[in-house]
Amino acid sequence: MTFEALGLNTSIIKALTDAGYTAPTPVQQQAIPAAIAGKDLLVSSQTGSGKTAAFMLPSLHRLFAIEPAPAGKTPNQEMQAARARNERPRFKAAQPKMLVLTPTRELALQVTTNTDKYSVNLRRIKAVSILGGMPYPKQMQLLAKNPEILVATPGRLIDHMESGKIDFSQLEILVLDEADRMLDMGFIDDIEKIVAATPDNRQTMLFSATLDGVVGNMARRITKDPQVIQIMSAANKHENITQRVHFVDDLSHKNRLLDHLLRDESLDQAVVFTATKRDADTIADRLNIAGFSAAALHGDMHQGARNRTLDSLRRGSVKILIATDVAARGIDVPTITHVFNYDLPKFPEDYVHRIGRTGRAGRNGHAISLVNHAEGMNVKRIERFTKQLIPVNVVEGYEPKKTGSAPRSSARPGGWKPGDNRGGAKPGQRSFSKPGSSSGAPRREGSSTGGGYKGSNPRSADGQRRSYGDR
Numbered sequence: 001m002t003f004e005a006l007g008l009n010t011s012i013i014k015a016l017t018d019a020g021y022t023a024p025t026p027v028q029q030q031a032i033p034a035a036i037a038g039k040d041l042l043v044s045s046q047t048g049s050g051k052t053a054a055f056m057l058p059s060l061h062r063l064f065a066i067e068p069a070p071a072g073k074t075p076n077q078e079m080q081a082a083r084a085r086n087e088r089p090r091f092k093a094a095q096p097k098m099l100v101l102t103p104t105r106e107l108a109l110q111v112t113t114n115t116d117k118y119s120v121n122l123r124r125i126k127a128v129s130i131l132g133g134m135p136y137p138k139q140m141q142l143l144a145k146n147p148e149i150l151v152a153t154p155g156r157l158i159d160h161m162e163s164g165k166i167d168f169s170q171l172e173i174l175v176l177d178e179a180d181r182m183l184d185m186g187f188i189d190d191i192e193k194i195v196a197a198t199p200d201n202r203q204t205m206l207f208s209a210t211l212d213g214v215v216g217n218m219a220r221r222i223t224k225d226p227q228v229i230q231i232m233s234a235a236n237k238h239e240n241i242t243q244r245v246h247f248v249d250d251l252s253h254k255n256r257l258l259d260h261l262l263r264d265e266s267l268d269q270a271v272v273f274t275a276t277k278r279d280a281d282t283i284a285d286r287l288n289i290a291g292f293s294a295a296a297l298h299g300d301m302h303q304g305a306r307n308r309t310l311d312s313l314r315r316g317s318v319k320i321l322i323a324t325d326v327a328a329r330g331i332d333v334p335t336i337t338h339v340f341n342y343d344l345p346k347f348p349e350d351y352v353h354r355i356g357r358t359g360r361a362g363r364n365g366h367a368i369s370l371v372n373h374a375e376g377m378n379v380k381r382i383e384r385f386t387k388q389l390i391p392v393n394v395v396e397g398y399e400p401k402k403t404g405s406a407p408r409s410s411a412r413p414g415g416w417k418p419g420d421n422r423g424g425a426k427p428g429q430r431s432f433s434k435p436g437s438s439s440g441a442p443r444r445e446g447s448s449t450g451g452g453y454k455g456s457n458p459r460s461a462d463g464q465r466r467s468y469g470d471r
């Protein structure tokens with residue numbers, strides 16, 4: 001999935017490339033096309049998920065597409081002209097096209113900084129923050145530029161609105177960022193007042209860690225036919241899913257191990273995730289030749305073909321689905337017992353989505369990642385995101401030549417705080433996790449690669465590192 005595929009303007013894409021963004025995050029993949037289409041959004045996602053870009057990129061795209069107003073005078077120019085005429089300048093209210101409400105000054109500044117980054121090639125779009133604690137004359141100066149985008153904390157904004165410095169009659173897009181926190185902080189009346197001052201036909205996007213309770217009620221009141229996007233939180237730990245990593249030396253080792261694991265007798269149906277559509281096709285062909293009933297599912301397939309494949313999976317005539325992330329999103333087939341990461345996902349959030357294809361409807365599931373030795377850092381990122389440790393498994397007869405969690409000379413202890421340590425191992429304590437029943441195949445318990453990363457001190461008793469986590 002690329003930013004181009006989401007339909008964004010090329011000037012925005014160039015800014016993203018310059019900022020080092022190579023691919024949209026899961027929340028961006030879902031939110032951007034819907035928001036470009038003008039839909040209201042209710043999004044539950046966490047800080048760190050890329051949510052700022054999820055609402056700001058489509059908004060910039062839409063604001064840029066709007067014809068600029070005929071070149072009238074900005075409030076600043078009007079005031080200068082009045083002064084030149086020796087008249088007392090009258091302040092003309094700013095008329096923003098977009099308003100982002102945030103609970104804190106820090107978040108508002110972060111949103112404004114990111115907006116500047118994303119809009120660097122869109123000259124006529126300006127964003128300013130209006131914040132409590134900022135000197136009043138400075139705020140008047142910013143408002144006098146009549147910025148298209150205002151990013152504000154609710155309290156200070158109300159002051160300006162009530163004293164006629166801001167007029168929301170031209171507002172097109174309203175964003176409530178971290179709405180749950182704003183309500184926790186007691187901003188509900190301010191928010192209601194601000195919303196009431198904006199046109200009914202605005203687009204509204206609400207982001208919140210939760211969409212339940214009071215937030216949910218407000219969300220329903222202020223949005224129209226919203227698209228609901230739920231990005232699973234790290235808190236969703238998938239405790240009914242056994243997660244394992246298997247290290248592989250090369251592609252041939254990976255393929256042999258996959259074929260072996262797919263023959264596990266506890267496996268009913270499986271999804272194998274690949275990074276590319278081509279790999280999905282190739283692996284499906286290879287597995288069919290090897291006697292599995294496999295099918296590929298990816299975005300290059302027509303909708304009809306995708307639906308037929310999903311039907312076959314549901315009916316059980318397809319046992320193994322080889323899929324890319326986007327195609328597999330939302331698959332809800334309770335008989336999927338195993339998920340394999342043939343390639344690790346690009347974003348840790350995708351890992352959480354992927355493994356959630358198994359263990360549905362209260363059942364248990366297995367999630368197995370086949371990982372090259374050089375990918376230890378990516379596993380670490382996933383562990384950090386999910387705050388869970390993924391034990392390493394070795395299957396007899398399929399051992400990696402290089403021990404996957406081999407000692408690393410300059411390794412530092414990882415970023416785990418003792419409080420994150422769900423395994424309970426004390427620093428310095430040897431802490432092998434028991435390899436689970438993910439494959440049913442014989443395996444070496446407590447072998448040299450059999451240790452999960454459990455303690456805050458990843459060195460085991462013999463001084464060897466047992467985890468891949470810090471690479």
Ligand code: AMP
Nearest residue numbers: 021023024025047048049050051052053
């Ligand atoms: P946020 O969730 O909006 O606070 O974003 C978290 C961090 O991820 C910020 O530092 C963003 O600059 C960064 N970010 C957002 N989207 C992407 C992306 N598609 N690729 C790389 N970094 C991103």
